[in-house]
Amino acid sequence: MRIIVCLKPVPDPKHWNKLKLDPQTRTLVRTGIPGTINPLDRNALEEALRVREALGGEVIVLSMAPPDAQPVLKEALARGADRAVLLSDRVFAGSDTLATAYVLSEAIRTLGDFDLVLCGDETIDGGTAQVSAQLAEFLGVPNLMHVSSVDARPDAPWLVRSQIEHGCMVVEVKPPMVLSVVKAINEPRYVTLMNILQAEGKELAIWSAQDVNLSEPWVGLAGSPTQMADLLTPERKGRAEMLPGSPANQARALADRLHRLGFC
Numbered sequence: 001m002r003i004i005v006c007l008k009p010v011p012d013p014k015h016w017n018k019l020k021l022d023p024q025t026r027t028l029v030r031t032g033i034p035g036t037i038n039p040l041d042r043n044a045l046e047e048a049l050r051v052r053e054a055l056g057g058e059v060i061v062l063s064m065a066p067p068d069a070q071p072v073l074k075e076a077l078a079r080g081a082d083r084a085v086l087l088s089d090r091v092f093a094g095s096d097t098l099a100t101a102y103v104l105s106e107a108i109r110t111l112g113d114f115d116l117v118l119c120g121d122e123t124i125d126g127g128t129a130q131v132s133a134q135l136a137e138f139l140g141v142p143n144l145m146h147v148s149s150v151d152a153r154p155d156a157p158w159l160v161r162s163q164i165e166h167g168c169m170v171v172e173v174k175p176p177m178v179l180s181v182v183k184a185i186n187e188p189r190y191v192t193l194m195n196i197l198q199a200e201g202k203e204l205a206i207w208s209a210q211d212v213n214l215s216e217p218w219v220g221l222a223g224s225p226t227q228m229a230d231l232l233t234p235e236r237k238g239r240a241e242m243l244p245g246s247p248a249n250q251a252r253a254l255a256d257r258l259h260r261l262g263f264c
């Protein structure tokens with residue numbers, strides 16, 4: 001069983017107040033902002049570890065990111081992945097979701113046969129929720145999103161539960177497949193000091209564009225059909241006022257303000 005987890009390093013939300021937009025290139029300036037695993041990708045990795053525990057095999061984490069994302073991949077290795085591949089090359093910079101999914105799909109082909117690709121449903125920075133479906137399309141395999149449980153059965157189609165509006169559906173699906181998961185699927189395990197030490201001995205390969213068979217022009221900013229027309233920080237219009245006093249006085253003052261503003 002070969003399981004691949006697509007894991008996106010994202011700026012750590014604890015440092016989001018330091019994020020800036022470059023008005024010239026219309027990209028996020030992430031320099032100096034520590035990265036972390038996209039939260040739902042942690043759930044994707046946890047599910048991969050559970051499938052490996054049930055059926056055996058190996059878990060490979062795959063990321064397309066700048067070289068400074070290595071600590072994020074080391075965390076994934078400490079969490080239990082067997083090895084990691086970081087796709088890092090200047091030509092990948094500025095890739096939109098289609099270009100990202102294309103490069104990831106070619107890297108997966110380069111890794112060889114696979115049974116399962118796991119993604120998060122969406123990231124906390126780009127947040128388009130497009131990559132997993134595009135990836136499945138490039139790989140020519142079934143895709144299910146909003147996945148909240150996976151029953152990986154040997155010698156039988158797997159049962160995959162997917163959240164839909166007002167309920168859920170359970171689908172029988174045969175590997176290989178691409179699934180993207182929601183937070184409810186599991187609780188990621190804790191990382192121990194021993195796990196961190198063991199991760200040091202695991203393989204973290206860095207691949208450039210030359211290591212992947214890219215035959216289409218969908219790479220980087222030039223190969224991205226989506227071009228950012230504009231990117232701006234919204235003007236701050238709101239203001240806050242702290243109402244002093246006891247909760248009862250605050251409630252009275254609040255009701256009075258709302259009344260004067262015509263809300264009640």
Ligand SMILES: Cc1cc2nc3c(=O)[nH]c(=O)nc-3n(C[C@H](O)[C@H](O)[C@H](O)COP(=O)(O)OP(=O)(O)OC[C@H]3O[C@@H](n4cnc5c(N)ncnc54)[C@H](O)[C@@H]3O)c2cc1C
Nearest residue numbers: 006064094096097119120122123126127128129130131228
């Ligand atoms: C015109 C344009 C230019 C852009 N330029 C830049 C740029 O210069 N620099 C930049 O950082 N971003 C840039 N982006 C954003 C970039 O397209 C997204 O970061 C990327 O395509 C992933 O999209 P998303 O975050 O919406 O992922 P989603 O579709 O929300 O992610 C779903 C899941 O897919 C997987 N996934 C997504 N991205 C990756 C990845 N890179 N590696 C591994 N797995 C992944 C994860 O499992 C994730 O949970 C640009 C976007 C556009 C449209």
